[in-house]
Amino acid sequence: MPGRQPPTMSDFAIERAEQGDVDVLRLAGQLDAHSFPQLQEALEGLGVSNRARVVLDCESLEYISSAGLGVLKKMSREFREKEGDIRLASLTPKIKNVVDLLGFSQVIRVFPGSEEAVRSFTE
């Protein structure tokens, strides 16, 4: 999996960084019904590599719809079966509002920043 995917027509990009056995994916742009396959593909690639501990840093994420959150729900279930998880970090108020509207904060752990989210895997 490349470290960075170029922005597409929908202006969505993923940048990956490894921190020990945790992968931090920095999401940028618009995660919608057009771009969600990019995230799904990236997460499935990590799953195949048995790297099931993932933090999604959303500081530069400008938009998310239910299509994007649906991927998180689906993949977090798969990763938990591998004793991993997907955790969210650095949500802007706009993104947090969508997460809250759908009640996802009850099923996906949310942290103020990436460092806290990465540390949470060892606590």
Place this chain on the structure above:
Amino acid sequence: MSQERLLTISNQSKNLSEVRQVVAEMLEPSTFDRKQTNEIILAVDEGLANVVEHAYQGGLGEIKLIFGLDDDSFRVHVRDNGILFEPSELRDAVDIHAHIKKGLKGGLGLFLMKRIMDDVYYTHDGPDYVNELVMVKKVPAVGGETS
């Protein structure tokens, strides 16, 4: 204040961002605050994404959008000539949180539309479309708020 905008797009998901931009531009001078505007954009995006994904069952088709904004409401009409979508399928997903906890798929977009907008319904009685999704949001009074 009253304005209307018409837009015709193909049923391709790449067009969603353009429609979100149109809604943002229309609501910019309105009395909806930023949070309300972002939620309305989300609701429209969810409704349109459903039409894009399901109306033409994998084939190409046209979708007509009509946006209307006046002192009372913001209205969105999404018209397609795809397969008939029965209004009964617009169910209330009242227990969406249990739905999510169980890992069930689908229904999230409809839930958001109904949660955010004041009225969401389908019509099928137009001369030039099979389905029309209508979403309505009341405009907040100046200095006041709607639900």
